[in-house]
Amino acid sequence: MSERIAQLDVRRRAPTVIVGLLVGFALLYIIVLATPSTDIGGNWRTTTFGSAIDDWQSFTRTLLNGLTFAALLFIVASGFSLIFGLMRVVNMAYGSLYLIGGYVAYEVQQKMTGSGFTIPGIEVSTWEWVLPAMVAAGVVGLIGLFVQQVFLSWNQGQELRQALITIAISVIIADQIIAHFNKGLASTVTWPGWSNRLVELPLLGVDYSLARLVMLFLGVAVGFALWVWLYRTRTGLVIRAGVDDLQMTSALGVNIKRTLALAFVVGSALAAFGGVVGASQGAVAPGQDGQWLLNSLVVVIIGGMGSLLGAAVGSLLYGLTFSFSAVYLPTIGDNCCTQYSIVFTFILLALVLAFRPQGLFGKFT
Secondary structure, three states: OHHHHHHHHHHHHHHHHHHHHHHHHHHHHHHHHOEEOOOOOOOOOEEOOOOOOOOHHHHHHHHHHHHHHHHHHHHHHHHHHHHHHHOOOOOOOHHHHHHHHHHHHHHHHHHHHOOOOOOOOOOOOOHHHHHHHHHHHHHHHHHHHHHHHHHHHHHOOOHHHHHHHHHHHHHHHHHHHHHHOHHHOOEOOOOOHHHOOEEEEOOOOEEEEHHHHHHHHHHHHHHHHHHHHHHOOHHHHHHHHHHHOHHHHHHOOOOHHHHHHHHHHHHHHHHHHHHHHHHHHOOEOOOHHHHHHHHHHHHHHHHOOOOHHHHHHHHHHHHHHHHHHHHHOOOHHHHOOHHHHHHHHHHHHHHHHHHOOOOOOOOOO
């Protein structure tokens, strides 16, 4: 009997050991084994920059790229975690709210600066970035409130119906964006002029984009503000209590519907703010709504439903996996492997679901 128990224990631990070995090999490959693509006679270890030991500056920049991308992911996915993970509302139009936020901020910034299609060389002030972001968050927050009150408040718990309704809403929004915002062309929100430069990071010894560091700061600020709101205020207490037991919370005299509506507004505003940051770092364009809905869904599944810490860790794992796989996969054979870097993010998702179906910080319900 004891021998059989030992065999079962070995079988149970084997997948964890295998994953640990794979992660260890990946770290060893990145830090020591990888060789730069400039080496003559490429092999399976040929990568864009080479190992961290050979080119620690490129390694550091890739690490910072992963962290700053994770900050953008968290800004967007934290709102989705609030709506879908915590409130259990299936909002398939969430990516559309991201797009609207970016386009509204673009239009407001164009009006404020009196510019045309782009703003090259113009020193955009901090206020000319902050005000468009505030307007976009406010407008999309109101849109989210309208959607929640009219289409979602009366079918709480009916996931399929909510999914179908919000898919229809996302299609309508996508068409309206093409019709009314910059003819549906890709649009960029300009960072404040003072952020468009490189700064030297003394401890790391590299020059890095100040705008991307601002993005990292915004992600941390959003996370701290959400933590204070959800865990240190009465409103946050009511939201968490209402999710756990809606009937009991209502029986205590709490207007839970108003509180949940407020949470939906905050989640929608975060999608818009993420759209502004994303449009500042790159651009917003029709079709990105599906991508950012998928990004948010992956982050929430990895981190766990309704967990703010899970959203942060999920964003971090997603961002680092995406950034490092794009740079450190082998490039031999006409970049045969780097084009599959996105696959590794879904390998990450599959591994988490295999070992923690509820997510890293989620709970079974």
